Amino acid sequence: MPSLPNSDELIFFVNGRKVTEKKADPEANLLFYLRKVLRLTGTKYACGGGGCGACTVMVSRYNPKTKTIHHFPATACLVPICSLYGAAVTTVEGVGSIKTRIHPVQERLAKCHGTQCGFCSPGMVMSIYTLLRNHPEPTPEQITEALGGNLCRCTGYRPIVESGKTFCAESTVCQVKGSGKCCLDSEERSFANRQEKICTKLYNEDEFQPFDPSQEPIFPPELIRMAEDPNKRRLTFQGERTTWIAPVTLNDLLELRASFPKAPLVMGNTAVGPSIKFRNEFHPVFISPLGLSELHFVKTTDAGVTIGAGYSLAQLNDALRFIVSEQPKEKTKTCRALLKHLRTLAGAQIRNMATLGGHVVSRPNYSDLNPILAAGNATINLISKDGQRQIPLNGPFLERSPEANLKSEEIVLSVSIPYSAQWHFVSGLRLAQRQENAFAIVSAGMSVKFEDGTNVIKELQMFYGSIGPTVVSASQSCKQLTGRQWDDRMLSDACRWVLDELYIPPAAKGGMVEYKRTLIISLLFKFYLKVRQGLNKMDPQKFPDIPEKFMSALEDFPIGTPQGLQMFQCVDPYQPPQDPVGHPVMHQSAIKHATGEAVFIDDMPPIDQELFLAVVTSTRAHAKIISIDISEALALPGVVDVITAEDVPGDNSHQGEILYAQNEVICVGQIVCTVAADTYAHAKAAAKKVKITYEDIEPKIITIEQAIEHNSFLSVEKKIEQGNVEQAFKYVDQIIEGEVHVEGQEHFYMETQTILAIPKREDKEMVLHLGTQFPTHVQEYVAAALNVPRSRIACHMKRTGGAFGGKVTKPALLGAVSAVAASKTGRPIRFILERGDDMLITAGRHPLLGKYKIGFMNNGVIKAADVEHYINGGCTPDESELVLEFLVLKSENAYYIPNFRCRGRACKTNLPSNTAFRGFGFPQATVVVEAYITAVASQCNLLPEKVKEINMYKRISRTAHKQTFNPEPLRRCWKECLEKSSFYARKLAAEEFNKKNYWKKRGLAVVPMKFTVGIPMAYYNQAAALVHIYLDGSVLVTHGGCELGQGLHTKIIQVASRELNIPQSYIHLSETSTTTVPNAIFTAGSMGTDINGKAVQNACQILMARLHPIIRKNPKGKWEEWIAKAFEDSISLSATGYFKGYQTNMDWEREEGNAYPYFVYGACCSEVEVDCLTGAHKLLRTDIFMDAAFSINPAVDIGQIEGAFIQGMGLYTTEELKYSPEGVLYSRGPDDYKIPTVTEIPEEFYVTLVHSRNPIAIYSSKGLGEAGMFMGSSVLFAIYDAVAAARRERGLTKTFTLSSPATPEVIRMTCVDQFTDMIPRDDPSTFTPWSIRVS
Ligand SMILES: Cc1cc2nc3c(=O)[nH]c(=O)nc-3n(C[C@H](O)[C@H](O)[C@H](O)COP(=O)(O)OP(=O)(O)OC[C@H]3O[C@@H](n4cnc5c(N)ncnc54)[C@H](O)[C@@H]3O)c2cc1C
Ligand code: FES
Ligand code: FES
Secondary structure, X not given: OOOOOOOOOEEEEEOOEEEEEOOOOOOOEHHHHHHXXXXXXXXXXXXXXXXXXXXXXXXXXXXXXXXXXEEXXXXXXXXXXXXXXXXXXXXXXXXXXXXXXXXXXXXXHHXXXXXXXXXXXXXXXXXXXXXXXXXXXXXXXXXXXXHOOOOOOOOOOHHHHHHHHOOOOOOOOOOHHHOOOOHHHOHHHOOOOOOOOEEOOOOOHHHOOOOOHHHOOOOXXXXXXXXXXXXXXXXXXXXXXXXXXXOOOHHHHHHHHHHOOOOOEOOXXXXXXXXXXXXXXXXXXXXXXOOOHHHOOEEEOOOEEXXXXXXXXXXXXXXXXXXXXXXXXXHHHHHHXXXXXXXXXXXXXXXXXXXXXXXXXXXXXXXXXXXXXXXXXXXXXXXXXXXEEEEEOOOOOOOOOHHHOOOOOOEEEEEEEXXXXXXXXXXXXXXXXXXXXXXXXXXXXXXXXXXXXXOEEEEEEEEXXXXXXXXXXXXXXXXXXXXXXXXXXXXXXXXXXXXXXXXXXXOOOOOOHHHHHHHHHHHHHHHHHHHHHHHHHHOOOOOOOOOHHHHHHHOOOOOOOOEEEXXXXXXXXXXXXXXXXXXXXXXXXXXXXXXXXXXOHHHOOOOOOOEEEEEEEOOOOOEEEEEEEOHHHHHOOOEEXXXXXXXXXXXXXXXXXXXXXXXXXXXXXXXXXXXXXXXXXXXXXXXXOOEEEEEEOOOOOOOHHHHHHOOOEOOOOEEEEEOOHHHHHOOOOEEEEEEEEEOOEOOOOOOOOEEEEEEOOOOOOEEEEEOOOOHHHHHHHXXXXXXXXXXXXXXXXOOOOOOOOOOOOHHHHHHHXXXXXXXXXXXXXXXXXXXXXXXHHHOOEOOEEEEEEEEEOOOOOEEEEEEEEEEEXXXXXXXXXXXXXXXXXXXXXXXXXXXXXXXXXXXXXXXXXXXXXXXXOXXXXXHHHHHHHHHHHHHHOOOHHHHHHHHEOOOOEEOOOOOEEOOHHHHHHHHHHHHHOOHHHXXXXXXXXXXXXXXXXXXXXXXXXXEEOOOOOHHHHOEEEEEEEOOOOXXXXXXXXXXXXXXXXXXXXXXXXXXXXXXXXXXEXXXXXXXXXXXXXXXXXXXXXXXXXXXXHHHHHHHHHHHHHHHHHOOOOOHHHHHHHHHHOOOOOEEEEEEOOOOOOOEOOOOEOOOOOOEEEEEEEEEEXXXXXXXXXXEEEEEEEEEOEOOOOHHHHHHHHHHHHHHHHHHHOOOOOOEOOOXXXXXXXXXXXXXXXXXXXXXXXXXXXXOOOOOOOHHHEOOOOOOHHHHOHHHXXXXXXXXXXXXXXXXXXXXXXXXXXXXXXXXHHHOOOHHHHHOOOOOHHHOOOOOEOOO
C-alpha cells in the first residue's frame, strides 16, 4: 500500500460556528461527534442505522458551479464527519433555543401537542425545518413526505403533521373527502342540540409567532470561499485505524482508485455505514468522491437521459420529474416507474444522502430501483485510468456474477436510462410491510416491447428483488414467451414458468416463502393488466380493455395527508380563568422537547472517570456455560474490567430474575457478562472478544405449543367462571371452536434503556439516573445485588423517551447490572443499550394463543363460552402471572355471556422474559373475543356489529368476576360511534365498492370496549407526594409517578394550580426520586394521574388548610404575602400528601372480587381497503369515541388515545417479531421491525371524548393511558371484513380466522385465488423454516 501523508484539518460549520478538527477520525460519525465532542445533545440516538430519523440534522453545501446552496436532511448516525469538509450542519440547537428565541417550527410542534416523550421531537423539527428552508410554503403532501423517515412511538403522528401543516399556504381546515367543506360544517357532526358545548380546538393558532423565512441564518461565507477556491487539493484524514481520502478531481479519483482498489468509495454511506456498524466490516482506507462535480450532471439526448453517479436519490427524483414534465409520456415510462418507487424508498433523509452510483453498485437484493433500471435497459457508464466502458444493468452484473463485476480500478461515472418507445411498457412494482420506509418483501421491474401495432411480444424482461441473495431475472421464461400474444394463455404459462425459474427454497433466509412465491406472480399479473390497459389505449379497436372490475388492481394506494377532528367537552364558562383544569394545556416540557433542551439520561455531561458498559449475551437458548474466556477482551486498549455473576456481592437472582447468567443460560440474549471500558467503542470491541463455550441442554422450549407439551409453566392456572358452561352447551343451536394467535410486540420506545450508575465514596451509597416507570423497583434490585440497605440507593428519574410498560421491571435488572459494575470498578458507569441489544434483551408483549368453544343461538345470542388462554412468558417470572390475571379478568370485554369460563396459563419458555406492555394482556385477550364474535356472526349470517350489539352489556350488571358496574357510557359510545361514523351507510357503500372491484376490497368494523384501570391489589393503588412552598411563593411538587411522555406532570401541575389557586407558572416539577417519595408504586395501569393526582391534591389541601387563617385575615392579599406571613407565624410550608388507594380486591379461590376501581368504555370504527393481490391495506378512516368522564387535559388525553390507537394498529397489522426455531430473535431494529409511520395513520381520523361521571377519581376524570390500544383492533377486524368479502366472491364461505398481526403476508395468503392455488407448497416435515411463530 502506498504511504499516506499526514492528516489535514477537517473544517466544517455547526450552527454557524466553525469547527476545526485536527484529528478527524474517519470512523467517527456526526451523531457521535455532535453528542460527545461538541456536546450538542439535542440530536438523539435511537437506532444508529438511518432507520428512525431521531438524529436528523440539516446539511447545507454550496455549489460553486451553480452558485446555489443546497440544504438537505440527513441522519447524523450515517454521516462520517470526514464527509463534511466544507459543509454547514444545522442541528436543533441551531434552529432555536429557549435561551434565545424558539423557532416557529419548534413552537408549533410544541403547541400543537406534537411532542409527548419528546425523544423524536428534535428529529421532527429538523425534518420540517429543512423542508421550510427549501420550500417556505410547502404543500401538505410535502409535509407528509418530509416526515416519512421519522419514527414517533408516542403521538400517532397526527399532531406532528398538523403542526407542519400550519406552514402550508393552502387552507389547513380539514377538507372532508376533497369536498372543500370542513367536516365541522357537515350535518352528521352537528352538535347544536347537545347540552354540553363541544370544543374542537386543542391550540390557538393566533398564539403562533409568524414565520419569516428571511430570518434564517446565512450560509457561512468562509465555506463559499473554500468551495470557490481554484486551488483545491486532495484531502487526507488519518484516524487511529483508518484513512479517509477525498480526491479533488475525477483524475485524482481514478488515481486513488488504482492505488487503493479495495477501498470503498463513500458516497451517501447508507450502504457502507450500516455494513461497518452491523456486519463488522472493516476498511483501512476510504475514498470520498462525494463532492466531485464530474459525478453531478444530467445530460439528455434523443435516446435518453444520463445522470451522474453522484446524484442523490432526491436529486435523481427532481431530475426525473423535470424530464417527465418535458418529454412525451410514451418516452418516460421508465422514468415514471422510477419516480413511483423513489417516493417510498426509505425516508427523505436517506433519499437525500444515498446516491444513484452507490445504489447501483451496492446492488442490494431488495433494491427498488435496480429491477426497474434493468427492465428499462439502463446501462452504467464506467471509467478508469484505462478508459471508459458501459455495462448493461440487465446482464449478469445485477446477479453479482464475479466476471461481470466492476474491475477494481473502475468507478461508475453515470447511469444512462434510455427513453421508452411507443409499443414498449415499463413498470415498477413492490410490496413492503408498510408503504414507506421499509425494504420491499418483493420488488420487481418489468418491461415488454411489442411488434409495432400488435400484441406480439418482441422482448420481455422481468427482474425481481428480495427473493434471493441478489436481484434476479426471469430471463428463461421471458425468452420462452417471446413471440406470444399478450393474452390470458400467455399469462398462465408465464406464471408457471416464472415460478419454476425463480424457485424459492422452503427454508430460504427471510422466510415468507409461499407469500413471496405468490407475490412473484401477483405482481406479474398486475403488470399484465397494466400492459393490457396500455394496449387498449393505443388501439381500442384491436385490444379490448381489461374488465372494469379489475381496474382498481392497477394502482397502489395513494399517500395522502391525514386529516381529522378532535372533539371534547368545553370548559364550564363559569370556571375561574386561572384554573387550568379541563383545558388542553401543552405538555410542560414540550418546548424543551422541541428545542432539544430537555435532558435525557445520555444527554447528561460526562462524569469524571466514567466508564461505558457493553454487554455480552447468550447465543444459545438453553445451555450449560462450560467456560468464559475474558483474557483477550481484557487485553484490549481502554478496557478496565469484565464483570460476571461472580462479581455480584449480593443477590444475583432476585425474585427469580437473573442479573448475570451463572452456570447456565436460559435464553438467547441473556446477559452473561459486561465489559467496562473508557469508551463505548472500546467496550464493544472487547465484548466481541469474550469467548464463551456452551453445551446445549434439552429441552429447548420456544413456542407455547412446546411449553404445553413439556408442561412448562410459570404459574398455576387462573380461572373465572360463571353459570354452568357444560350444561349450556347442550341447549344451544350451534357450537364453534377455534384458535387465535396473537403475536408479541416490541415496545420500541425511542430512547433505549439507559442508566447512569454513580458509586459514592461513603457508606456504600449508589446514585442511579435512569429512565424507569418504577424507581422503587430499581432501588430494591440494586440494594439486593449490592447487599446494602435500600436507604443507600438513590434512584432519580426525570423523564424518559417512551416506556409503554417496557420500563417497569427491566430497568431494575439493568440498573443492578450497572450498579454491580460501578461497585466493582469504583467508577461511574454509563450503560446505554444499543437498539439491537435492547430489543433482544428486554423482550416485550406476551404472545398469546387463545382457544375457544362458543355455544350460541341462530339469532346470534351467545349462551356459553369456554376460553383458554396461553401466554408465552419467556424464561423468568417477570410480570407474566399478573398479565395473565389481568387478561383472564378482562377477557369478557363488553359482552355478557351467561355461562362463561376463562382459564389462563403463563408458559415458561427459553425466550427472553416478556413483560408489561400498554394494556397488559387486554389487547391480546380481546382479539380472541372479537374473533369468536365475528365467527358467530359469520355462522349466523349476521353482521358482526349486530352480534356485538345483541350480546353487549345493557344495564347495571355484574362482570364474570362479580363486580357491579353500569355500562351506560359503553352503550352511548357504541351508539354514537355507529351514528357519527355513518357506519351502516358506509358499510353499504363498501359493499357497492366491493361489487365493482374484484382485486380491491373494503371492510369496516366497529369494536366496543370495556376496559379497567388500576390493579386488583389495594396497596398497589397507593401514592404519596411532597409539596414545598418556598418563600418567594414558588412551589416544588414531587410525587411518586414518572413522566414517560404521557403528560403526567402536566396534569399534576394543573391539579396543584387548582388546589393552591395559583397560576401554573408558580409550580415546578423537577424529577421523581426515591429520596423524596419513598416506596412509590409503578407508573402504569393508566393510574398515574388518578393516584398521584390525589396525593398531590391531599398535600395541597393540607397546605391550604394551614394557610386558611392567614388568607381569611387578608383575603385581598397576594399569594406571596400569605406565604411570607405563614413563615413569620412559623407555619410549615411543606407537606406530604397521601392517597391510600382504591380499595380493590380479588379472591382467586372464589373467583370474585371488586378487582378494579372503575371502567373505561369506548367504541371505535375503522374502514380499510385491501389490495387482494399484494396483501397491502390502507386505513381510510377511523372514528374513536372514548368515555373520558371529565378530562383534566383533553390535549393530553386525546394524545394518549391517538398514540395508543396507532400503537395498537401496529400490534395488529405491521409489527412482527421474527424468531428462529432456535429461539434467536431476528428483529432487532427499525429495518426489520416496522412500527407505523406517518403513512399508516388513518386518512381521516376523528376522536371524541365522551362525557360521563366518575366521582371516585380526581375531578371525576378517567385514566386513558392504555385504553386506545385495543381500539387498534378495529383495523384488524376491518381487514377481516374486507378479506371475507374477497373470499365470498371467490366462493369461500366457510368461517375463517385471521390471526394477529394481519401482515400483508397474512392478508394475501388468506385472500385465496388462482395465484395462491398455483404456487408450489412444501411439506412442513421436509425442512426447517427460517422463522417460527412463538404464540
Ligand atoms: C435506512 C435505510 C433504508 C433504505 N431503504 C431502502 C429501500 O426502501 N429501497 C431500496 O432500494 N434501498 C433502500 N436503502 C438502500 C439505499 O438505497 C442504498 O444504501 C444506497 O442507495 C447506497 O448509496 P450510497 O451513496 O449511500 O452508497 P455508499 O454506501 O456510499 O456506497 C455503497 C457502495 O457503492 C460503491 N460506490 C458508490 N459509488 C460508486 C461509484 N460511483 N463507483 C463505484 N462504486 C461506487 C462503494 O464503493 C460502496 O461499496 C436503504 C438504506 C438505508 C440506510
Ligand atoms: S439514530 Fe440515526 S436514524 Fe436512528
Ligand atoms: S414523542 Fe415521539 S417518540 Fe415520544
